[in-house]
Amino acid sequence: MSKGGININTEIPGPKSKEWTKRREKSVPRGAFNATPIYAESGEGALMNDTDGNRYIDFAAGIGVLNVGYSHPKVVEAVKAQADKMMHPCFAVLQYESYIELAEKLSEKVAGDYDKKTLFLNSGAEAVENAVKIARSYSRKPAVIAFENAFHGRTLLTMSMTAKVNPYKQHFGPFAPEVYRLPYPYCYRCPFGLTYGSCKIRCLEYIEESFATHIPPEDVACLVIETVVGEGGFIIPPKEFLPGLKKICEKYNILFVADEIQCGYGRTGKMFAYEHFDIVPDMVTSAKSIAAGMPLSAVTGKADVMDTTVIGGLGGTYSGNPVAIEAGLAVLDVMEEENLLEKANEMGEYLMKRFKDMQKKYPVIGDVRGLGAMVAIELVSDPESKKPGTEETKKVMKYCYEKGLILVKAGMYDNIVRLLPPLVTTKEQQEAAMDIIEDSLKTL
Ligand SMILES: Cc1ncc(COP(=O)(O)O)c(C=O)c1O
Structure with a gap:
């Protein structure tokens, strides 16, 4: 060996x-x-x-x-115990305690000095889709801003928000409307050919300009951004960018959605990557490591935002399956204990x-x-x-x-x-x- x-x-x-x-x-x-x-x-x-x-x-x-890690004994034990008891009553029909328990825990972990709520789904793409649905329902505005180098998933809307053609979008159009793309501050390959330090964070300035050239801010429901870009190349934004972006969102009443599906859940040494940048997003999407391999994802956000959709507007047959939820509870314990x-x-x-x-x-x-x-x-x-x-x-x-x-x-x-x-x-x-x-x- x-x-x-x-x-x-x-x-x-x-x-x-x-x-x-x-x-x-x-x-x-x-x-x-x-x-x-x-x-x-x-x-x-x-x-x-x-x-x-x-x-x-x-x-x-x-x-x-x-x-x-693979097959963590604590997660495996939780999954087996739940599978023995009950596989799936469907949260839309019969509720169960563990869904509420994990929702409470995630709502507490996400930043924000106000009440928060959490919705569970199956995949990362579904979490991003639902964050956009919620943002549209809350704001009654159609448009979504996404960024260069983004990956948000493979469903029609999230594929439309994704920025790489081959393989994710090749021959899969037409794409979902009302998605507007702006540059991400990829300093090693600056989209404006500038150098960090003397660029005056041109990517931020450009956002204000884009409201004249691409989409009026009053039509934008939300922007969705990977706090640290994953699939698009592990790109870390300069420290000024996200706080500046958040300010622009506040100025124009645009919801700030942090896609933490790859960079969240401890990956960057904090529970969520946005904690490195001193910002409080309006909604956060989580998936991947949330349940150690069981299909589970989440949208967590301000209670008043999360509550604006009609009753029955959110959910899905398998969303928040109890076996996956138990894995999710065990993951949080392991993260703390270890x-x-x-x-x-x-x-x-x-x-x-x-x-x-x-x-x-x-x-x-x-x-x-x-x-x-x-x-x-x-x-x-x-x-x-x-x-x-x-x-x-x-x-x-x-x-x-x-x-x-x-x-x-x-x-x-x-x-x-x-x-x-x-x-x-x-x-x-x-x-x-x-x-x-x-x-x-x-x-x-
Ligand atoms: C940042 C980000 N968002 C969304 C997704 C989509 O997640 P899923 O593949 O679970 O749909 C991914 C997956 O790689 C991702 O990295």
């Missing part, structure tokens, strides 16, 4: 995985992408065992779903340090970005022109999974290696993972 618990015994993919791929190709549409050719069988903490008996460190963690926010910060410091050291040695690393344990490197073929290192990123991913580390990429040009490690990853596993990434860079 090698460092960190990794154990690779076959070529990757192994023979069984290859056989399953043949069957998969006959039975599952090709549009359902797979980042690796590997078939997972079981997992524990940050480790995943494949169907061929190989063991890997998983820094994709279900794309940010497994902050408490100090996961502290662990996210410690791990983030280590990962950033390793990447900064690597950047000095490997010019292919154009940029290193991170907040807590949400850390990425942006690869470039040429550091001067910043030509995206799309091929290099592909090679890094492949090298890493063959050596026992699972990663996912991000960014408009698929040139960003993003780390979403379980917050329970041990120090030895962190070191093993970073050694493999460094080895992969040596091969480029």
Whole structure:
């Protein structure tokens, strides 16, 4: 067995995985992408065992779903106990205590010195859709502002709000109307070609201008923004941007919706990433790590906003399923008992340090970005022109999974290696993972 618990015994993919791929190709549409050719069988903490008996460190963690790790015993116990008692009465027909309990807890955790309410749904996309429905119902205004580099989901509205064509929007139009897109402050590739420090936060100024060129502010129900961009490249806005945006929202009565589906729930070392920027959103969407892999998402917001829809206007057959809710309650306990926010910060410091050291040695690393344990490197073929290192990123991913580390990429040009490690990853596993990434860079 090698460092960190990794154990690779076959070529990757192994023979069984290859056989399953043949069957998969006959039975599952090709549009359902797979980042690796590997078939997972079981997992524990940050480790995943494949169907061929190989063991890997998983820094994709279900794309940010497994902050408490694979099959955390406390979550598993809660899920089993609930499944034994009752699978699903449907909250729209019969209520249950746990739904209220988790709603109370989330409403308390989201910032705001006023009453809040929480609605549960199944997926991240559904949470974003519902936040927009609520904002429209509250304001009686049609328009939604979304940003460049955004990913909000794959349903018609959230796909329309998403900013990447291939693969998310290609040939899937027509798109939902009344979505207006503005630049996100991606300082490494400034949309205005400026430099942070002397740019006077041009992205903010531009928003006021867009009210003359794109959409009058009195028609805008809400803006939806990823506090830290996930899929679009782990982009952290400069400290002035979100507070400035919030002020603009207040000036024009536009609801501020923070999409915390990827960056929330401890990922950045705080419960929600917006806490780094000293803002209070009107609504917050959560999903992914909220229930450690059970399908659950949430919208939390000001009670008077959340209450404006007609009765029956919100919900869904499976929304807030009691098994998922029990997993959600267990996740909050684990986060507290195991100090996961502290662990996210410690791990983030280590990962950033390793990447900064690597950047000095490997010019292919154009940029290193991170907040807590949400850390990425942006690869470039040429550091001067910043030509995206799309091929290099592909090679890094492949090298890493063959050596026992699972990663996912991000960014408009698929040139960003993003780390979403379980917050329970041990120090030895962190070191093993970073050694493999460094080895992969040596091969480029
Ligand atoms: C920021 C953000 N919003 C929304 C979504 C959509 O979530 P789901 O895939 O659960 O619909 C994602 C998923 O990656 C996301 O990262």
